[in-house]
Amino acid sequence: MAKKIYANIPEGDLKDKWSNYKAHAKLVSPNNRKKLDIIVVGTGLAGASAAASLAEMGYKIKSFCFQDSPRRAHSVAAQGGVNAMKNYQNDGDSVYRMFYDTLKGGDFRSREANTYRLAECSASLIDQAVAQGVPFGREYSGYLRNRSFGGVQVSRTFYSRGQTGQQLLLGSYQALMRQKEQGNVQLFARHEMLDLVLIDGKAKGIIARNLDTGKIERHGAHAVILATGGFGKIYYLSTLAMGCNASALWRAHKKGALMANPSWTQVHPTSLPQSGPYQSKLTLMSESLRNDGRIWVPQLKNEQRSAVEIPEEERDYYLERKYPSFGNLAPRDIASRAAKEQIDKEKGVGALKNAVYLDFSHAIKEYGQELIAERYGNLFNMYQKITGIDAYKEPMKISPSAHFSMGGLWVDYDLMTTIPGLFAIGEANFSDHGANRLGANSLLQACVDGYYITPYTIQNYLADQIQVEKTDTNHPAFATAEKQVQEQLNRFINQKGTRTAEEFHRELGKILYDKCGLSRSEEGLKSAISQIHNLREEYKKNLLVPGDAEDINSELEKAGRVSDYMELSELMCIDALNRNESCGAHFREEYQTEDGEAQRDDEEFAYSAAWEWNGEASSPILNKEPLEFEYVQPTQRSYK
Amino acid sequence: MKIDLKVWRQKNQNTKGHLESYVLEEVDAEMSFLEMLDMLNLKLAKQGERPVEFDHDCREGICGQCGVMINGIAHGPIKNTTTCQLHMRYFKDGDTIYVEPFKAKAFPVIRDLKVDRSALDDIIAAGGYISVNTGQAPEANSILISHEEAESAFDSAACIGCGACVATCKNASAALFASSKISQLAKLPQGKKESSKRAVDMVNRMEDLGFGHCTNTEACQVECPQDISVLNIAQMNYEYNKAKLKK
Numbered sequence: 001m002a003k004k005i006y007a008n009i010p011e012g013d014l015k016d017k018w019s020n021y022k023a024h025a026k027l028v029s030p031n032n033r034k035k036l037d038i039i040v041v042g043t044g045l046a047g048a049s050a051a052a053s054l055a056e057m058g059y060k061i062k063s064f065c066f067q068d069s070p071r072r073a074h075s076v077a078a079q080g081g082v083n084a085m086k087n088y089q090n091d092g093d094s095v096y097r098m099f100y101d102t103l104k105g106g107d108f109r110s111r112e113a114n115t116y117r118l119a120e121c122s123a124s125l126i127d128q129a130v131a132q133g134v135p136f137g138r139e140y141s142g143y144l145r146n147r148s149f150g151g152v153q154v155s156r157t158f159y160s161r162g163q164t165g166q167q168l169l170l171g172s173y174q175a176l177m178r179q180k181e182q183g184n185v186q187l188f189a190r191h192e193m194l195d196l197v198l199i200d201g202k203a204k205g206i207i208a209r210n211l212d213t214g215k216i217e218r219h220g221a222h223a224v225i226l227a228t229g230g231f232g233k234i235y236y237l238s239t240l241a242m243g244c245n246a247s248a249l250w251r252a253h254k255k256g257a258l259m260a261n262p263s264w265t266q267v268h269p270t271s272l273p274q275s276g277p278y279q280s281k282l283t284l285m286s287e288s289l290r291n292d293g294r295i296w297v298p299q300l301k302n303e304q305r306s307a308v309e310i311p312e313e314e315r316d317y318y319l320e321r322k323y324p325s326f327g328n329l330a331p332r333d334i335a336s337r338a339a340k341e342q343i344d345k346e347k348g349v350g351a352l353k354n355a356v357y358l359d360f361s362h363a364i365k366e367y368g369q370e371l372i373a374e375r376y377g378n379l380f381n382m383y384q385k386i387t388g389i390d391a392y393k394e395p396m397k398i399s400p401s402a403h404f405s406m407g408g409l410w411v412d413y414d415l416m417t418t419i420p421g422l423f424a425i426g427e428a429n430f431s432d433h434g435a436n437r438l439g440a441n442s443l444l445q446a447c448v449d450g451y452y453i454t455p456y457t458i459q460n461y462l463a464d465q466i467q468v469e470k471t472d473t474n475h476p477a478f479a480t481a482e483k484q485v486q487e488q489l490n491r492f493i494n495q496k497g498t499r500t501a502e503e504f505h506r507e508l509g510k511i512l513y514d515k516c517g518l519s520r521s522e523e524g525l526k527s528a529i530s531q532i533h534n535l536r537e538e539y540k541k542n543l544l545v546p547g548d549a550e551d552i553n554s555e556l557e558k559a560g561r562v563s564d565y566m567e568l569s570e571l572m573c574i575d576a577l578n579r580n581e582s583c584g585a586h587f588r589e590e591y592q593t594e595d596g597e598a599q600r601d602d603e604e605f606a607y608s609a610a611w612e613w614n615g616e617a618s619s620p621i622l623n624k625e626p627l628e629f630e631y632v633q634p635t636q637r638s639y640k
Numbered sequence: 641m642k643i644d645l646k647v648w649r650q651k652n653q654n655t656k657g658h659l660e661s662y663v664l665e666e667v668d669a670e671m672s673f674l675e676m677l678d679m680l681n682l683k684l685a686k687q688g689e690r691p692v693e694f695d696h697d698c699r700e701g702i703c704g705q706c707g708v709m710i711n712g713i714a715h716g717p718i719k720n721t722t723t724c725q726l727h728m729r730y731f732k733d734g735d736t737i738y739v740e741p742f743k744a745k746a747f748p749v750i751r752d753l754k755v756d757r758s759a760l761d762d763i764i765a766a767g768g769y770i771s772v773n774t775g776q777a778p779e780a781n782s783i784l785i786s787h788e789e790a791e792s793a794f795d796s797a798a799c800i801g802c803g804a805c806v807a808t809c810k811n812a813s814a815a816l817f818a819s820s821k822i823s824q825l826a827k828l829p830q831g832k833k834e835s836s837k838r839a840v841d842m843v844n845r846m847e848d849l850g851f852g853h854c855t856n857t858e859a860c861q862v863e864c865p866q867d868i869s870v871l872n873i874a875q876m877n878y879e880y881n882k883a884k885l886k887k
Contacts, residue, residue, distance in 0.1 A: 073703075131830055
C-alpha cells in the first residue's frame with residue numbers, strides 16, 4: 001500500500017510562497033543552536049555551503065567526505081558557469097523567465113514552487129560568491145560578465161574561465177575551513193557513510209567507515225543532511241569522478257526514504273568519446289563550446305575522409321538544420337539524442353565511429369584564434385592533452401556521456417525526505433530540474449540549497465528538537481546498523497570469487513547505456529532487468545576483493561558501491577518501464593512525435609514517481625506526487 | 641607496448657617501503673597513466689595480491705587528488721599536466737618507469753603511493769578565506785574589479801591543491817600553495833582588509849605543520865600542473881613583511 005506523500009508547498013501566489021514560508025517557519029534561538037548537532041555528508045557545493053552556513057549560525061556540524069580533502073568533491077569539475085537572474089545584460093531576463101526556462105527545460109516534470117524558488121534565490125548567490133573572492137569573468141570596466149548557455153535566449157551565466165565549479169567550490173570550502181578553525185565544524189575526510197541510523201523513525205546518525213584505517217564508526221546527531229551528489233557513475237563510463245557513488249542515497253532509501261524518478265539521467269552531448277576498452281572515464285568538454293563551435297557529421301555513411309577533407313556541402317550541421325531557432329544551443333537532452341541518431345545512422349566519426357564533430361574553424365575565421373583562445377583556451381589545451389589533437393587545426397570529436405542525475409531522493413518543499421530529520425540537497429535530491437537540467441543550473445541548485453534554503457528549512461525541523469538530548473550512539477539501533485555493515489564487508493572479503501567489482505561495474509554500465517540510456521523501449525528495459533538479475537546473482541557468488549576489511553582497501557570500497565548499483569540499476573529500469581511516455585532525458589521509443597521528438601502524456605504521467613523500498617530490489621512500491629501546474633500551461637516543448 | 645614498472649610499496653607509516661618490479665605487456669598508447677595503473681591492479685588482484693593504493697578521483701586534472709612521482713618528477717614528464725592527464729603515448733615500448741609517492745615531512749605515507757595531505761587543508765583553515773558569513777554580501781556589481789585584476793586573481797586561484805610543489809621542493813616548502821591563496825585574495829578589493837593577518841597566520845601555520853622554508857629555487861612552478869607563478873611567493877613575502885613592519 002503506497003503512502004501518501006505531501007510536498008508541503010506553502011500557501012500564496014507563486015512569487016510569495018518562499019517569503020510566506022520564511023515569515024512563518026519556526027526558528028531556533030542563537031543560544032540553543034550550539035546544543036544541536038547536524039551531520040552533513042558530502043562536501044561539494046551543496047554540502048560545504050550548508051555546513052558552513054549552519055556553522056556560522058551556531059550549530060555544531062560534523063562534515064564527512066570520502067575524498068582526502070573536502071576541496072576535491074566533484075563540483076570542482078564543473079566548467080561552464082552558474083546561472084543567476086541579475087539581468088545585468090538588460091536582455092529581458094526576469095525571475096519568472098528563469099523559472100519558466102527551467103521548467104520548460106525540464107519538460108514540465110518539476111514542481112512549480114521549487115523551481116520558482118531556485119530562480120528567486122539565484123541573484124544572492126552571485127553576491128555571496130563575489131564577497132568570498134570568487135574571480136568571475138569581468139568587463140574592462142570592472143562589471144561582471146555573462147555568457148549564454150543552452151536552452152535559453154538570454155545571457156545569465158556567470159563564469160570563471162572554464163573552472164567555475166572549482167572557484168565556487170573553493171569559496172564554500174574556504175568558508176567551511178574557516179568554521180573548522182573556529183571549532184564549529186568537525187571534519188571527517190576519508191570517511192564513507194555506510195548506513196543511516198533511525199531512532200523512533202527519525203534520522204539520528206550514521207555509520208561511517210574510516211577509509212584509511214578500516215575502522216567502523218558511529219556518529220549521532222539531531223539531523224542528517226545528505227549532499228552526496230549524483231549517481232551517473234552507475235553507467236561506469238561517465239563524466240563523474242571515479243569515487244562518485246549512490247551508496248549514501250541507496251542505504252537511506254533502504255531505511256525508508258523514497259527515491260524519485262531514478263531513471264532520469266542527463267547524457268551530456270559534449271564529452272570526449274571512448275577510445276578503448278580500458279577506458280575509465282569520459283571527460284566533459286564544457287557546453288559553452290557550443291556558443292562558438294558548430295556540430296556536424298558527414299552526409300555520407302561510413303565516411304573515410306578526414307574532417308578537413310570533407311567539403312562544406314557534404315557536411316550536415318544537423319542541429320542547425322533541425323532546430324533553427326536554437327541551433328547548436330539546443331538543450332542537452334535534444335543535442336545528445338540528435339547525436340545518437342546520427343551515430344546510429346552510421347554517420348559517426350573517429351576510430352570507433354562513436355563521435356560527431358565540434359568545429360571551430362568558422363569562429364576562428366570570424367573572430368580570430370586569439371579571441372577563441374581567450375574564451376576556451378584551457379579546454380583546447382585539455383583536449384590536446386587527452387587526445388593529442390590540436391583543435392585549432394581540426395574539429396574536436398565529441399560524444400554523449402552520462403552526466404547528471406535529475407532523479408534522487410524525494411524531498412518536500414523543505415528538502416526533507418520521507419524520513420523525519422533526513423534532508424537531501426543538491427544533486428542528491430530530485431526536486432528542481434524535472435526530466436532534464438539546463439546547463440549551469442547545477443552549480444546554482446547546489447549553492448541555493450546549501451546557502452539559502454537548508455539554513456531556513458532545517459530550523460523548522462530542529463525547533464522541535466531543542467529539548468531532545470544528544471543522540472546516544474550506544475543505542476541498540478547503532479549497534480544493529482554497525483553489525484550489518486560489518487557483516488556485509490566481511491561477506492565481500494570472504495567470497496573470494498574470480499571477478500573484481502570494477503569488472504562487474506563495467507558490465508552493468510554497458511547494460512544501462514544500451515537499454516536505459518539515451519533511448520529506452522519496453523522490450524529493452526525488460527531484457528535489461530533480466531540481465532541485471534543474473535549479474536546481481538553472480539555478484540553475490542563470484543566477487544573478488546583482495547586484502548581485508550581492517551585496513552585501507554580501495555577494492556573493498558568499490559565492492560560496496562557496486563553492490564548498491566546492482567540494486568539501484570533495477571529500480572532505474574523499473575522506473576523507465578513504468579513511465580509510458582517520453583519526457584526530457586527519458587525517451588521511450590514507443591512514445592515519440594512524427595518528427596521524432598519526445599511525446600509527453602500529461603493525462604497519465606504528470607507526476608513524480610517516488611519509489612519505496614519493499615524488502616528487495618525487484619518489487620518497489622510506486623508512490624505518485626501529482627504535478628499541478630497552476631501558473632504555467634505545459635506545452636509541447638519546441639526549440640525549432 | 642611493454643612497460644617495466646618499479647612501484648613503491650609500503651604497508652603503512654610504521655613500516656619501511658621498497659620498490660617492487662612489475663612488467664605490463666599490453667599497454668595501449670591511448671591509455672592514461674592511471675588507466676595503466678588500473679591495468680596493473682587488475683592483474684595483481686587476479687593473482688591474489690594486494691593492488692597498489694594510489695590517490696585519484698576526477699581524472700580530468702582539476703580535483704587535485706592524484707599525484708605521484710614519475711621517474712622522479714611530480715606528475716611526470718609533461719609540463720602543466722596532472723598524473724591523470726598524462727597519457728602513455730609519451731612513453732616508449734620497453735621503458736622503465738619509477739612510480740613513487742609524493743615525499744615530504746608534512747605528507748606521511750598512508751599506504752603505497754597514497755599520502756596524507758591534510759596539512760594543506762590546515763594551512764587554508766589558518767586564514768585562506770575572506771571572513772564573510774552567508775547573507776552578509778553586498779550587491780555583486782557594487783564591488784568593481786577590473787578585467788586585469790580579476791584575471792590575475794584567477795591565475796593565482798587556479799591552484800588545485802595537489803601538493804606537487806611541496807614534493808618537488810628540496811625544502812618541502814608549501815610556499816607556492818599558500819602564496820597562491822594569499823595572493824589571490826590580496827589582489828581583490830574584498831580580500832584586502834584581512835590581507836596582513838591572513839599572510840601572517842598562514843605562513844606561521846605552514847611552519848608549525850613541518851613544511852620547510854622557501855629558498856627561491858623556483859622548482860615548484862616548473863612542476864606545477866596549473867603553472868602557478870612564483871611571483872605569488874613574492875607577493876606573500878611582501879604581505880608578510882608589510883604586516884611585520886606595521887607591528
